[in-house]
Amino acid sequence: MKRLFLIEFDKLRTNRSSRILIGAYFILLTSIALIAAIKFDIGPIKFHLAEQGIFNFPYVWHFNAFIGALFKIFLAVVIVSMTANEYSNKTIKQNLIDGLSKREFLHSKWVMIVTFSGISTLFIFLVSLILGLLYSNYNEIGIIFKDLEYLLAYFLKLVAFFAFCLFLGTAIKRSAFALGFLGVWQMFEGICYGFFKWKSPTWVDAEQVFRLFPLNAMSKLVPEPFTRLSAVRNLADQVGEVMQSNTVVRFWDIVIVLVWSYIFYLLTFFLLRFLNQECPLYRF
Numbered sequence: 046m047k048r049l050f051l052i053e054f055d056k057l058r059t060n061r062s063s064r065i066l067i068g069a070y071f072i073l074l075t076s077i078a079l080i081a082a083i084k085f086d087i088g089p090i091k092f093h094l095a096e097q098g099i100f101n102f103p104y105v106w107h108f109n110a111f112i113g114a115l116f117k118i119f120l121a122v123v124i125v126s127m128t129a130n131e132y133s134n135k136t137i138k139q140n141l142i143d144g145l146s147k148r149e150f151l152h153s154k155w156v157m158i159v160t161f162s163g164i165s166t167l168f169i170f171l172v173s174l175i176l177g178l179l180y181s182n183y184n185e186i187g188i189i190f191k192d193l194e195y196l197l198a199y200f201l202k203l204v205a206f207f208a209f210c211l212f213l214g215t216a217i218k219r220s221a222f223a224l225g226f227l228g229v230w231q232m233f234e235g236i237c238y239g240f241f242k243w244k245s246p247t248w249v250d251a252e253q254v255f256r257l258f259p260l261n262a263m264s265k266l267v268p269e270p271f272t273r274l275s276a277v278r279n280l281a282d283q284v285g286e287v288m289q290s291n292t293v294v295r296f297w298d299i300v301i302v303l304v305w306s307y308i309f310y311l312l313t314f315f316l317l318r319f320l321n322q323e324c325p326l327y328r329f
Contacts, residue, residue, distance in 0.1 A: 053157040056127060056136075063123045070119035074168055077112055078176055098274060100180035103192035107270040107292070109173040110199040113165065114267055117203055120161050121210045125223045128154065128214030147317040154211050155310070162203035166196055198266045198294045205263050205302045208309040215316050234258045262301040268292050 057063050080099065099108050131137040137150065145153075177189065213223040237258065241251035255261050273292050 053153050053160075057123075057157075060127065060130075063127060066119050066123050070116055070165075071168060073116045073119070074113055074165070074172065077109055077172055098182075100176045102177045102181045102183050102189045104270065104273060105173045105177045105181065106192050106195045107267075107273065109169050109176070110195040110267050111270050113169045114199060114202055117165075117206055120165070120203075121207060121227070122220070122224065124154075124158065124161075124207050124210045125214040126220040127157075128211055129218055129220040129223065132218045148314065151310075151314050151317055154313075155208075158204055158207040158211065161207060162200050165203055166200040169199060170196055194294045195267060198299065201299060201302050201306075202263045202266045205259070205266075205306045205309070208306045208313075209259060212309045212313045212316075215313050231260055234260055256298070257301060259305045262298060262305060265298050266294065266302050268294075 057067070098104060174189075178184070181189075183189075210223070210227065213226055214220065217223040217226060234255070238251060238255045238261075241254055256265060268291055270292060
């Protein structure tokens with residue numbers, strides 16, 4: 046495991062673009078703290094975002110996990126580009142000549158995926174903990190460490206998304222096209238959802254079917270946190286709206302995402318094994 050980690054770390058260390066993207070990603074995660082500085086004092090109107098409860102424990106875990114997940118595309122670009130570079134630079138062929146098996150090659154990429162996801166989750170944990178200790182109205186230990194399942198969901202969401210990106214990078218072998226396909230797949234899921242809502246028979250629940258799609262399943266893993274805010278609920282009550290939304294981490298959403306992660310692992314491994322065959326389309 047250490048050997049596989051060092052292989053990927055050395056590739057990251059020598060890739061300037063990847064270092065810049067990783068640095069930008071963690072800078073953006075840190076910028077969540079700047080939300081606390083948003084303040085408006087216009088005559089009698091005084092608004093301080095940090096005082097609206099977004100950094101209260103345990104809500105801060107949910108809020109920051111949701112916001113942090115919006116920046117995952119930066120690391121996705123790193124994973125896709127590094128995977129594509131393995132083919133364009135012929136490094137995958139050299140690794141295999143040097144004795145690295147295709148299973149070990151895949152595992153080295155998964156070590157990178159889990160490492161990125163783990164460090165990101167730890168970073169979100171530390172940022173959230175600091176912001177909560179500074180701004181939360183609740184400081185009891187039982188409340189501080191409540192709802193940590195949102196961080197687990199955040200970790201699994203990153204793993205699944207990066208596994209999908211690794212599969213696309215392996216299948217397409219061109220970073221721009223792989224990222225473009227990612228956007229096309231997002232639109233495809235939306236079109237399928239609209240079609241099911243329009244044409245599906247009464248015994249088919251479009252929402253339940255849509256839950257099974259990979260990107261939507263990842264999205265549902267960390268649901269939007271805004272409807273949990275008391276300010277939002279009070280506003281809805283004033284205009285007569287009844288807010289009905291699911292903001293909890295559901296067990297079956299975790300299962301669906303884990304299944305998709307394993308499917309992407311198997312598909313990537315299948316592609317790598319297929320590369321051994323004498324197929325002109327997949328020669329190194």
